[in-house]
Amino acid sequence: MKHETLAAKGAGQLTLYDLAHARAGDKGERLNICLFAYEPQDYDLLVEQVTEPRVRELFRHRGAHSVRRYLLPRLHGMNFVIDGVLEGGVNGSLNLDGHGKTQSFRLLSLPIARSGND
């Protein structure tokens, strides 16, 4: 997002969706969500704020018991591997989306706080 647009957004309104794009994939009961900053200059903010504990909190209601984050600075991205969140996976879940394909947009709903210096 262009910075003048970001500046127009009040504190507390910014979400990850404004700064980044994401994709979910599954293998068995393991979900991964990769996340990339649209603008390279926002990458550090993502590293600072989209942490393993925050992502785990976001998926706590689904039973996430392990979240690992792998950083890919050359892609201005990161990969989250989330275990325990698929409630049985594509073949065992009662959820309409057993794959977890929609979950990338749950991650993108995460609120982001931008410090005054940016």
Add this chain to the structure above:
Amino acid sequence: MDAFLIGCGAGFSGDRVDAPGPVVDHLIRSGAPAGLMIETLGERTLALAQKARQKDERAGYEPLLDALLRPVLRRCLDHGIPIVSNMGAANPRAAAERIHRIAEEIGCARPRIAIVTGDDIAAQLSDIPLQPWEGDDGRALAEGTQVIAANAYLGAERIRDALGAGAQIVITGRVADPSLALGLLLHHFGWAADDWPRLAAGMLAGHLVECGSQVTGGYFADPARKPVDGMADLGFPVVEVGRDGALVVTKPENTGGMVDLRTVKEQLLYEVHDPAHYITPDVIIDLSGVSVSQQGPDRVAVHGVTGRAATDSYKVTISYPGGWLGEGEISYAGPGALARARLARDVLRDRLELRGLALRHRFDLIGVASVFDSDDGALSAAALQAPTDIRLRMAVEGESRELVEAATQEVLALLCCGPAGGGGVRRAATERIHTISCLAPKAAVHTRMELLA
């Protein structure tokens, strides 16, 4: 760059059947050496194929084989474009016979088809020492489980052999999806079996295109943030691979969709766990140093991949019966819709109990919270907004069709016995297959290639 081109004509069983045509046209126009891969096997697809084969010995391969292949078969054969596909599923031989029939029907000379087998290890399962796979939380197959299918994800080696033996078409069962591409590259470039960096580049080429349009704008478009033009005729991808392992992802001209840094980055990590340690049967891929650069419109180069020696095991996916899923839905709209939908949900809970249907179940208030929600409905319970068009969904799991249909019949009964203004009931009962993954020593899995007469 003296490149070999790989086009991908399908990314899963159920993909668009008219996708391969423009890809093949692009490969022909390029004049470069090229191959076509068609990938149609998901985690559970093979079990469905195995069940189809149990009913009919001539079935058990990709049901869309004819629709995908017939329109492009002649052009591929005429222009020396080999086709490599896992459309064989549970019955590669029957798939090959079908292709021979199609060739005859369209007046082509009988193509040389090779089949790759050995992935089906269901019969040897008790003799193979299996290790748990970490992604399944250490689950193991319960003693005495009736196995529907057990297949190892084979590598590229037998595909390379088949092409070396002169096959124009190679049909496999379960192989790792990107190995379909690596087989073409091993044959064309003659890379050594332990040339890990090039093997990693070849597997990455396959990985980037194996889901078809997912790298050209599919599973990507978002009108607000990532608009994509031409979603109705997305071009399926082509990857150009250099002898040294250089990679460029592109797509056919005059097709919809796009290839840019964002589409490529998203697909780069699709279904990847530790990027520095992406395990495949052929090589361990290290993506930690990968970068991408736009080379022109719809052309993205991928640099910096490297690899390490493959492990000594294959991943195996085992499928077994998973009972039945029953689903029933009913809509409530207008003033008070949320309260009526919640009342309907509570009534259904009570009815399941009254009728002694102690099934695992879940309710969704579609429009309030569904796919993000948990089985216990934590998000919909906390929802503050009151939408006025809600679909209540009940999902139950049971051992038999009768049991889950008894439960969903209670959704139907809400038409008369439920809250005011409930309508649009739909019910479904689906037989389920569960899967578990584990690791098998490569030495215990005997792979074969057979060039058919």
